[in-house]
Amino acid sequence: MTTELSAPPTSKPLRSIKQPRLPKQAPLIAVAVAVAAGALLGLSLGWGLAPIVVLAGLLYVIGLTVWSRIVETPRAATDRLITSLVWVSLIIALIPLVSLLTTVITKGAPAITGTFLSTSMRGVISGPGGINHAIIGTLLITLGATVMAVPIGLLTAVYLVEYGQGSRLAGAIRFLIDVMTGIPSIVAGLFAYALFSLILGPGTFFGFGGSVALTILMIPIVVRSSEEMLKLVPSDLREASYALGVPKWRTILKVVVPTAMAGIITGITLAIARVIGETAPLVIAAGVTDSINTNLFSGQMTSLPVFVYNSYSNPGSEVDVAVQMAWGAALVLIVIVMGLNILARVLGKILSPKTGH
């Protein structure tokens, strides 16, 4: 018993922490070799570009893993395999996005001129017109939808997280929100159209109807994303606030929501980006027009997606001009969405909880 304590430690060989490693540029070398080999093989067999790229990708993943397995440890080989798979998936995911962007830019950019952005289609008989009316329509209808959907959605999320925990009503609301997420957008448009036809008489088309349709589509997204963000706020902070004698509603308003603000704004932006490109509900509820209409509450209103759709489906006599304008309008829409995303990021940066010193 006692002697064991003083027994000399069994001499163990010093365990080395060094392992053979591939050179730092190994992935780059593997890419080069895989591309070269793929191209060589593919060209000699007379393949097109796509199969060659697929082949090169496969060669890269397999080659790097095998090389690593030979030189490095099995763990390092697995690491290389997973890392290459992640990279390959990323590139696969980026292909459609990049291709879409380049197509829209190359086809749409020539259409974009000063008159294109600043005039409408009113009275345009031949040659290109403008999309000013559609830009205004898109911005107004989406703004209207945001103004309605954000307060409703955010307050619902606050109820779900702060007040309704475990209650049956909250469960029911969550279920309905999930159902709402699945509503086809055209049904939302029909709902808005039917609603205002009942109230204001049949055949009522106006921007606000479109806003209502988009609101229905936005609410579930805003609720779900805000709910997740509010749930992330640690309960420590709520307790800290309560312990200072701050009432619950003020705690929510001044501690919980500000702490989650960056995430909430991101969610709202995603919701806007999701509905700003909606076509079908706006065709039904807001109608179509060639002229500028800045009044949400009367008269038909065209939005950019509806304009794109119309230019394609009813190009008139000058098909080329109409199609080019459609691409131009699509590009403008993408730029607007990107601008929104950048704005959201900047706001998120400004509003997010600060850590640094």
Next chain:
Amino acid sequence: MAKSIDVSDLNIYYSDFLAVEGVNMTIKARSVTALIGPSGCGKSTFLRTLNRMHEVIPGARVEGKVMVGGQSLYDSDVDPVEVRRMVGMVFQRPNPFPTMSIYENVLAGVRLNSKRISKSDADALVEKSLQGANLWNEVKERLNKPGMGLSGGQQQRLCIARAIAVEPEILLMDEPCSALDPISTSAVEDLIHELKEQYTIVIVTHNMQQAARVSEDTAFFNLAATGKPGKLIEMNPTKKIFSVPDEEATEAYISGRFG
């Protein structure tokens, strides 16, 4: 200003789980009372019933009576918000508000309640509270930097400053020093000594020396077995508890002969 606390036949539940059973206790005004006991015996739970923070947890409830300065805390017409303004709390883990600067954190109790306060009064209150929490010298150059940028110990003292800035009458502290180095700990202990001139202080601690150093009275909580409710075993003047306790269990716990 400071008030005494009278607890009678208090049972504390988390839903159906009885966490603490049958507490009877009197806490003197303008003194420091330490709560000691093994982990899980319900010290934090009991402390949180003294400012109605317990009921913030869904399903949590309380039976029995807590009187503060002659007013019953759990009467149906009592507003828990008012109770918490009177009974402040410092938590086991530091929890400064991440969206606020150091300055705003100290003023949080005032600002969140939308009380009007002039700029000069606010500055004075911030300085006084930070001095009180022994943090002023470390942060006076960077009051507008985020509170989350402080070290853990500094954050805890910031939370103490925030709690005393609302000038409560009773201050509850749940292991306020468990994240602090010996220097900050002794600063907080000095602070407790000063604060007891004005406040009634209840402090949970795992550190026997700390309990012996800062408190007038000590209450020992214990568990009969895991899953059984925690109980108040003994409450006596600290001197007596640490020399000749009435109960054998207390003696065993204090001298470290405890399982």
